[in-house]
Amino acid sequence: MNATTLHPFEDSQPTVLLIDDSVDVHRLLKARLRYEDLKLAGASNGKEGLEQARTASPAIVLLDLDMPDMDGFEVLRRLKDDPATLDIPVIVLSGLQSAQDKVTAFDLGAVDYITKPFNLTELRVRVRSALRLHRLVQMLAQRAQIDGLTGLWNRAHFNKRWTDEVSACTRHHRPLSLALIDLDHFKTINDTYGHPAGDAVLQGLSRVLQRECRQEDVGCRYGGEEFTLIMPDTTPTDAAGVCERILAALASISWPRHPERAVTASIGLAGPDVTADLSADQWLDEADRALYAAKQSGRNRVVTRLIGQVTPMAKAG
Amino acid sequence: MPRGENQPKAGPITSEYASDPDMSELVDLFVTELPARLAAIRSAHDAGNGGAFARLVHQLKSAGSGYGFPGIAERAAAVEDGLRSGGLASVQRQVSELLELCARASTGR
Ligand SMILES: [Mg+2]
Numbered sequence: 282m283n284a285t286t287l288h289p290f291e292d293s294q295p296t297v298l299l300i301d302d303s304v305d306v307h308r309l310l311k312a313r314l315r316y317e318d319l320k321l322a323g324a325s326n327g328k329e330g331l332e333q334a335r336t337a338s339p340a341i342v343l344l345d346l347d348m349p350d351m352d353g354f355e356v357l358r359r360l361k362d363d364p365a366t367l368d369i370p371v372i373v374l375s376g377l378q379s380a381q382d383k384v385t386a387f388d389l390g391a392v393d394y395i396t397k398p399f400n401l402t403e404l405r406v407r408v409r410s411a412l413r414l415h416r417l418v419q420m421l422a423q424r425a426q427i428d429g430l431t432g433l434w435n436r437a438h439f440n441k442r443w444t445d446e447v448s449a450c451t452r453h454h455r456p457l458s459l460a461l462i463d464l465d466h467f468k469t470i471n472d473t474y475g476h477p478a479g480d481a482v483l484q485g486l487s488r489v490l491q492r493e494c495r496q497e498d499v500g501c502r503y504g505g506e507e508f509t510l511i512m513p514d515t516t517p518t519d520a521a522g523v524c525e526r527i528l529a530a531l532a533s534i535s536w537p538r539h540p541e542r543a544v545t546a547s548i549g550l551a552g553p554d555v556t557a558d559l560s561a562d563q564w565l566d567e568a569d570r571a572l573y574a575a576k577q578s579g580r581n582r583v584v585t586r587l588i589g590q591v592t593p594m595a596k597a598g
Numbered sequence: 599m600p601r602g603e604n605q606p607k608a609g610p611i612t613s614e615y616a617s618d619p620d621m622s623e624l625v626d627l628f629v630t631e632l633p634a635r636l637a638a639i640r641s642a643h644d645a646g647n648g649g650a651f652a653r654l655v656h657q658l659k660s661a662g663s664g665y666g667f668p669g670i671a672e673r674a675a676a677v678e679d680g681l682r683s684g685g686l687a688s689v690q691r692q693v694s695e696l697l698e699l700c701a702r703a704s705t706g707r
Contacts, residue, residue, distance in 0.1 A: 305661040308627070312620050349653070376660070398663030398671075 295340030295412055296320045300330030300356060301374065302348040306397070310343070313404055319412065327351030331359055334366045341411045342371045343395070346382050354389060361390045370411050428502040430480060431487035439501035439509050446499075446511050447561040450553075458520030458552035459564060460510040461572045462486070462527070465545045465580040467506035478538040482506075486546065489530045493523060509568075517552030517585050524548045524583040532581065545581035547572060553588045564588065610704035613666035621666070626705045628665040635661075636700050643693060648686045652678070655696075673699050 297319050299310055307323050314321060322337050324330035327348060334342055342360065346353035353373060360366045372393045373386040383394045392414075393407055426438035434442070443459070450457035464470075464486060471479035483506065490500040490510060499511040510527075512520045532545050549572025551564055559567075567586045575584040613628075615621035635658060642651035655677045662670030673696040680689035 303657055303660060305628070305657065305664050308624055309664045312624050315620060347656075397660055 294318060294320050295415065296322050296337050297341050297343060297408065297412075298322045298324065298330070298333055298337060298339035299343045300324045300327065300333075300348075300353070301343070301345035302326060303345070306345065306374070309399060310404075313399055313401055314408065317405065317408065319408075327353070327356040327359075330356055331363075331366070334360055334369060335363070339369055340415045341408065342369055343374055343408075344371050344391075345374045346379070346386065347376065354385060357386060357389045357391060370415055372407060372411055431483055431502050433487050433490070433508070434499065434501040436501065436503050439499075439503060439511075442499055442501075443509075443511060443565065444561045446513055447559075447564060450513070451558065455514055456516045456552065458512040458515045458517050458550060459568045460512070460520060460524050460583075461503070461549045461565075461568045462490075462508040462510060462524075462546050463548075463572055463576070464506040465547055465576075470539070470542070470544065474539050474542075478536070481536065481538060482544050485534055485536070485544070486531060489527055489534070493526045493530055498523075515552070517550060517587055520550055520552055521583055521585050524550055528581060528583065547575035547580045548583045549573065549575055550583055550585040551588055552585070559588055608702060610706070611667065611669060611699070611702045612704055612706035614668070615666035616706045618666075622705075625665050626707075628661060628667075629703050629705045632700055632703055636697055639693070640697070643686065643689075646686060648681075651686060652681055655681070658696075658700075667703060669699055670696070670703065 297314070299307060299321060301307060301310075301323075302325055304325075307325070311321055319340075322333055322339060324333045328351060330342075330344070333339070344353045344356055348356075357371055357373070360369065360371060370392040371390065372395055373383070373391045374395050374397050375382050375386070376397055386394060393411060395404055395407055426435055427433070428435040446457055449455070464482065467479065467482070470482055483502070486508065487500070487502070490508065494500060494510065494512075497513050498515075499513075501509045501511075503509045510523075512523065515523070528546060528548065532543055534544065536542065536544065549568045549570065551567035551571055553559070567588055571584040571586040574586075575582050578584065613621070613625040615625055635654065639651065639654045639658065642654055655674050659671050659674035659678065662668065662672075662674055673692065677689050677692040677696055680692045
């Protein structure tokens with residue numbers, strides 16, 4: 282599942298997009314970067330380049346300043362105006378005599394420049410360093426959204442991701458389910474066996490989430506002993522099946538620090554019966570109500586709230 | 599020996615990158631395609647198509663450096679300079695020099 286596939290460098294081969302009107306430059310760059318660990322994408326004019334920048338999610342853009350129709354400055358301006366391409370580092374390619382062009386390009390947001398014709402060493406060094414920087418920025422951004430103890434996504438990531446998933450589900454009329462998972466009597470585990478034991482339980486539940494969920498599911502540590510699981514393209518009925526498996530797997534774990542004490546959890550599940558027009562927050566509230574109902578009705582169970590109608594389907598775990 | 603305008607006046611010139619394994623194939627391609635480029639430059643010049651002429655010369659300038667023929671880049675730059683100061687009609691000599699040098703370009707093999 283996404284939550285635990287912690288591969289900050291998922292695109293191990295980053296894409297470098299070259300926007301240049303000259304066939305020669307495309308050929309030369311391809312030859313010069315042949316042995317670099319990257320994919321080269323190309324566009325021969327500004328319009329095509331802007332399009333590719335949006336669709337190919339390049340790690341960096343190499344941008345020719347001197348192009349007919351839409352010149353590099355205009356392309357750069359538009360890249361920086363579009364939230365989808367704003368963060369892509371742009372290295373401008375400029376002729377030898379154009380110091381002012383470089384200054385203007387930096388003003389517009391370029392990170393570096395390469396002087397044409399390419400000096401092989403300079404080109405590689407500059408591309409490599411831009412790629413390294415891009416990776417670090419990506420890694421830091423991702424680190425900031427990962428829970429240190431469990432390796433799951435954290436609440437910050439959940440908040441953003443959940444909003445995105447709800448709007449995607451509304452837009453495409455696809456099913457979507459949300460589970461709130463809360464460990465039962467967690468405080469007494471901490472109090473009785475100590476915090477390392479409590480941490481082990483949190484990590485144990487995380488491992489269960491990894492095992493029982495599919496690639497597209499998003500597991501997050503919401504805070505304390507509370508977890509969330511976003512299940513895209515999943516009806517509440519199917520999601521309830523996943524949740525039952527999670528509870529069963531958790532209950533069957535033998536804990537080295539306290540083999541005599543099993544650990545259970547309660548799950549509140551919310552999903553639309555038919556397409557429901559519900560905000561991400563309201564939806565989360567529904568799941569929270571279902572969780573409360575699961576706790577009230579004896580814990581170690583899944584309670585589902587079908588959004589649009591209230592149909593608690595309490596089931597003993 | 600009678601010499602046409604476009605015949606080599608001196609020995610062949612080869613690319614600085616001729617022995618670079620990454621580049622030799624591209625250099626060959628450049629040399630092979632060069633006559634077509636020159637023909638296009640000449641016909642743009644003769645047709646008085648200043649826009650196309652300037653663009654082709656500009657491309658040849660960067661291609662010349664890119665493929666390891668700095669002399670070609672220099673002469674193309676001289677044509678560009680002439681264009682800027684005196685217009686299309688004033689660059690006859692620079693164009694001839696560019697074409698003459700290009701005619702000497704060789705893959706070296
Ligand atoms: Mg250009």
